[in-house]
Amino acid sequence: MTLLELNEVGKAYGAVRALEGVSLTVEQGRISCVLGDNGAGKSTLIKIIAGLHQHDEGSYAIAGEQVRLSSPRQALDRGIATVYQDLAVVPLMPVWRNFFLGAELGRFRLDVPRMRRITQEALEKMGIDLHDVDQPIGTLSGGQRQCVAIARAVHFGAKALILDEPTAALGVKQSGVVLKYVAAARDAGLGVVLITHNPHHAYLVGDHFTLLKRGRMAGSHPRSEINLERLTTEMAGGSDLAELSHELGRTDPKEHPPT
Template sequence: MSPPSPSVLPLSSTNPTNPPLLSLSGIVKSFPGVRALRGVNLRLHAGEVLAVLGENGAGKSTLMKIIGGAHTADAGTLAIDGQEQRFQSPQESRAAGVAVIYQEFNLVPALTAVENIFLGQEVTTGGFVARRREREQVAALFQRMGVEVDLDEPCRRLSTAQQQLVEIAKALIHKARILVMDEPTAALTSHEVEKLFALMRELRRQGMGILYISHRLEEVFTIADRVTILRDGGNVSDCPIHAITRDQMIERMVGRPLDQEFPSRRVKRGGPRLEVSGLRRGKAVQGISFQVHRGEILALTGLVGAGRTETVRLVFGADPRDAGEIRLDGQVLDIRSPRDAIDAGMGLLTEDRKLQGLVLRHPIRENFSLPNLRRWCRRGFVQRRRERSELDRYIAALRIRLSDPEERVGNLSGGNQQKVVLAKWLARDCEVLIFDEPTRGIDVGAKYEIYLLMNELVAAGKSILMISSELPEVLGMADRILVLHEGRITGEITDVAQATQEQILQLAHA
């Protein structure tokens, strides 16, 4: 393998009269029972960032997998530099200069950055891996990218942002000219997002074509040159970024005018329900106290790593606490496990629904019933008729879209999966609901439905403790905001109507 050329990219021309770097036309793809794509067109030029937007289920992931060679289209053509391609495997796509960075990274956790980057294409001399040369190449590349990544740590010890950089470096070493990124900012802090965007701009300047998929519309305006919007497997819009507004984007994604992003509510706050004082665990949570009232949504916000999730896990008994008292309606609770917290009337919607919220391979019905089985069973036997009628009730109430309750929950879209998690706690009739990133990875329409549901819950006198990294959501939904920084509360905002994102960010960096 030759050393990389002085420029990060082996690319030359960005002349718009050239054929587009990547062009798709009339792409059709069906799966058993679903028509995922029904004739999608897309153009990506060299030196351009193209944002692909759409609700979950609009076909973005399928499209990405076709470009990456993981799926083959049923009909339509895919061309690179005007040359028609038919990728039969990810290897062929990579050889044609395409690099796809999925949300779940393709890194071997136990290998170092250098080993991962050269995996399958090791630089060898006489059959032995030339480790020093590999290392030098990677070090030089990271330097040109303007980032620092520890080359000797196994990748599992690197932060999400650093793992992402390793993925990008892998694409560059493999001389990719088309970079496809799926929700690259989903797990990054705002500072890390800035750095990533700077790198993307530099790659764009050097002539790379970047296809960028995101749910975060604010970011699309800062980084994209052009937007392609998909709905129900087809194109609905393709225009330069300056020719479209945020509201227009949402309307085209959901296919109907959106009156407002956050539904309003009028609920009178009741007395204190959940009272937490002096909560501690190691360095993550260093003495946190707060109250949640009846009919209130209290938001915990702050940067990633500020201790928000750690705090609610302590309240819920998911991790053991070093110190702290938890009271519910004035009664001190002895919470040692999630089971105790559930018995006391709490429910936790976890941050990561795939790893912690659901048993993905199990049917929707069984996931829904899991926390409720103890109440729906007599002498150890599950009352199946009752289980079924409760499930039907919540499927209707939450408008969960499914074909069969015996289907694996993992087959549902993100929004519907989240509704299943919500349903299981609603059926438990929890008094205090802890929502950790309730709308992460969920499309705009489903988000709105979840907001409506939160309003209904507080209107019924329940209390909600919400964690969110999306500041507009915090400002739009919370009655009161607590800002955390390094395991401590650094500010409380009671007058949410007058608060701004800047105000929260200042407290978060305090």
């Protein structure tokens, strides 16, 4: 089932074209990875999907309906949850308060016991081992905070989950933990968009790979048609690397073996 579909989307800020001719399909139970270096257009694409900015060209459809979202609330109401790299948490508040931030239970007073219990159950359902939901979320590792954000999106009924560089500031072990829960979100039936500049992380979980370069499509491949080596080369830009290598006077030793 197709949840989101962007076709030939473009976006300009004055004379600067941030996106041009970008297409992306997000399907239920699949992870679509969007790869690109800084300045590739990934952030602009996220903002269009999440309702922060409107596209200037092309079309954007949610569940087959053409839309022009004008706010993140409209995206949320349609089941699109976005987890940004900075997470937007309140570090000194406990985990359960952050889990329900903006969606607290109780009409006249907070139903604290219920929110604590639901938070614990939601985390356990995702396989997240967190013993104390009363601890300030700021005391958790970056990977743990990302996992809480993913569990929150699943609990509140997200159909599509957009993840902005969730492993960018994490070490190898924490990145592995986060990717495990990204896969868990897919297995829970969500359509996931994983934004990353790391082809190794993308290839561990991705079902489809879209490459951006300077705001344009540089490739679009299902997993069955590409391996990690080729994905890494396309992500880095094979011709650009060859040109840089030539300028630096570096060549492949296989091409010029020592005599």
